[in-house]
Amino acid sequence: MPITTFFKLVEIQTKLASLFPFLLGTLFAAYYFNAFNLVNTLIFFVAMLIFDMTTTAINNLMDYQKAKDKGYKDEVNVIGQEKISEKLIIRLIIGMLIAAMLLGILLVFRTNIILLVIGAGCFFIGVFYTFGPIPISRMPLGEPISGLVMGFGIFFIAAFVNVNDTNLLSLLFSKQSFILEGNLVSILSLFFVSLPTVFFIANIMLANNTCDLEQDIVNHRYTLPFYIGKKQAVRLFNVLVYLSYVVIVVAVLLGLLHPVLLLLLGTIIPMRKNLALYNDKQVKSETFVIAIKNIVLFSSSEVVLLAVSLLFK
Template sequence: MRLGSFLKLVEIKTKIASMVPFMLGTIYAIYRFNAFNVKNFLLMFISLLSFDMVTTALNNYFDYKRARKKEGYNYEQHNAIVRDKLTEPMVITVILVLLGIAILFGVLLYLNTNIIVLLVGAISFAVGIVYSFGPLPISRMPLGEVFSGFFMGFVIIFVSAFVHIYDRNIILLTLEGQWLSLRLNAMEVLALFAFAVPAVCGIANIMLANNICDVDDDMENKRYTLPIYIGKEKALWLFETLYYIAFVDIIILAVFRIVSPIVLLTLLVFIPVRRNIGLFRKKQTKKDTFELAVKNFVAICGSQFMLVGISIIFSLINLF
């Protein structure tokens, strides 16, 4: 398999949807807990990137296998299996190798941290697999936005922060005799979730934009996604509303000092985000406007990451 075909099969450009939350969780651990573990950072990076490529390759493979409509941009150009004439054994081999890498480095990460990472990681792996695999995959139901937003937006941020602070007693799982006890610092977990809300909304909107663009093809291929259930107009309203929720959350983060008030500068990207919302409302196609959802995600979460980073630098020189 040529490198270009591989990168298209795993849609390497979309990996930003997992890497940005990964970096956000990391910088949150540095900002709030002054903690950074290089080994755990690298182990999670490799495992996460490999598994993200697995889920994308699986999704493309099963879209190819289940497709009823076999012409048009989504089938002939967007799917690397069709475009580059990849064989099924070749695609399956790539998926299995990537899955093996993801599991290996995930286990190493668990051995270097604790059982919480193993449990959350195992659940995330299971959800990622059933997203595309099985008789009723998540990608063919109106739940894709919920699962992608929660697991890629919150769970990745949670784990990528937790691997640096696993020994800080934020979450404890203990077995004493017949009693299994879970204890957590509710305020810290809520603060981390609030920090993750812009990523949750942004990633859910990437999935929502994708499904809005594919409404006609999905109907023909019997993929009953959220826009098909609620209609395109309500889906577009939801698309817009989720961005507003993200910006309101940024204000809440600053007001409750979960992060430095300097993060309020993220609100400046509201102008280009609002413009992109308007462009997407006018035209919804994978080829022309889908990337606007990705640009909005990068604008909001990239600014959030950068400004938290700047606040860390300022704190080191006692400006904040």
């Protein structure tokens, strides 16, 4: 399989959705916990990227196999477009899944066994997000689950592999007993600061499902926009964007982020222009990209400002 075809299969351009929570979680660990572990960070990055590509390949395979519309199957889905062998895709999926699991187990040995529990949960959700008789992506739970697992899950693990586990979360065994220890304030701080990423990743899924609403109904995919309607889905898209700015302001007021992060408010002007274009029409080929532009605009600015805030430590 040519590398260009492989990149289309795994939709390499969408991996920004996992890159941003990874970068933000790593930088927040350095800022808030004064902790950074280069080896653990690199191992997690590779494992995360491989697993993200795996779930996307599974998604495309499931969409191809479950498609009711022959036009979509042969002309829209990458497997039909590129005439890729299903057996080859299955072998790729298994290979990438094993590689991600091995890297994850290595990280468990380098940190704490609680990571095995967290990682297993992420693997389960990631696989069954698109696999099985009723995958999560075909239900109205797709947006909140994708936002939480990627936006908070990746953010949390990126911080966890850098921070001494006793300062954050740990699972200890002693004969027949086990002790689960954690710092509730630290965990809640991580969750709150990760919320903008949660919202923007959920918005990518929301925009995709809103633009594909008619096609999804034909292919028996009943996602959140089907239940709440396109008008409310567009309204929710806007609300999640503005809530992200509110979170940043509150996080600064709580002392979780440096005041320099308030410069992020300057991105509201181009963000409003993006939202105006999206509100005008929801067409996959024309305006879905706005969801990607939004996360790039907001999260890349947040990454830069969080990195700058390290200079004031």
